[in-house]
Amino acid sequence: PLSRQIISKPLALGVRVLDSMLTCGEGQRMGIFAAAGGGKSTLMAMLVKSANVDVTVMALIGERGREVREFIENDLGPEGMKKSVLICATSDKSSMERAKAAYVATSIAEYFRDQGKKVLFLMDSVTRFGRAQREIGLSAGEPPTRRGYPPSVFANLPRLMERVGMNDKGSITALYTVLVEGDDMNEPIADETRSILDGHIILSRKMAQAYRYPAVDVLASASRVMNSITTKEHQAKAGRVRELLAKYEEVELLVRIGEYQNGADLVADEALEKYEPIVTFLKQRTDEHADFDETIAQLQNLV
Template identity: 50%
Template structure:
């Protein structure tokens, strides 16, 4: 994202990451080209919790500075979970009671104070925030992910099941959602995406029957269509790490593979 975004500035906050991963990200993933328009704020895992906490707020303040100058900023934070864990450490040290799964009350009051700062300013600048959440035990309703999901405008869910099939990026599009999509894409794009998801959902519901050979072709036209298109759909959803595709090209390909699927 940092290498290929059309934003004026990238602000990247690495909160609670291992020191080796920080260096690797800057040198290999971001690279010289990505660094030209990026600001990196790093607070490694071995830093005190207060430093990790302040790292997240400093990165957001830097993003706000560029937004106030009328620039379009992408703020990427990895991860909001480690931000929450840092606040939990601080809360426990000052005597706060551990409540929801060991998290202190101050964690849930601090999350909106950080996350609500992104968005569009009156001066025309914008901050688009992307925050990673580490989900405990694959439970999407665990406290931090549940609280963050309630604040943000959408969520992208990564799937272990897809990763084990070497399907990358391992995004589960049926679990992922954008509350703003209908406001920011064309009516045609929105309709195509809804048809696409409907076909994927149909295939997933019938997947067990298909895999054990219990489904007979012709029994259900929707399942027949899903079986016909699933390979093309999965290919569309996969992309190489260094591959970049424009939105216009993505919509054009989506139009071709969805076709007349009504």
């Protein structure tokens, strides 16, 4: 552990909502939590295209076979493939193959890190990896514990995730997607993953249904190293945006039923005035790249 470098500088991901409100550090590990249809694939496609890294390693574990070629041709494209490595074990493969694919992908990312590269590691998804480990554990005679998961699942998650990060040669910044079963953030895999990683990005199905991409629920999400890698001014502005979003949620119903009176709460007045500009700032097309410095400048002008 002492050979691991401290996360001290931000990594430009090219996605405004992440760079401004949930700044990710080089060598950080974050989870993307969402139910089915929550916009995970859309966000991952944006990260692959926009992140400022030397190499991208992607692991598609237990995903639909149809998505693999679509992802290569539509999301990565010829330019993206030049700096990407893709490891796939689709849902029809054996549980052993799906589990091993995650370890192989991590080893490939470690290889590039040891070459001095800045690596982005994306794994979709931890939930399918956990299910593969559950099949293996139950077949080996382990007792089912939390919701049918044997103890080995919870032992293997940190073994996999602790391998990424920074060393004295290069860095692996990792984002793991977690398929939240039944919108329950306390289900075993989601709960365990959140406790291991350095931050969590919660995606809102409601926002995805309203076609607000990336569908990141800013108030429910957090980056644990943001305060160590950003300026005080950046932190203050991001905090103010959070405060206004929280206040808007608080008074939204009153406004809709006509019970809110202007001037009753100055913070609420500002939240109502700036809500649309904030939403416009946080929205982004999938083919749009956001410059990090420009994003921070826009944030400072916003509030």
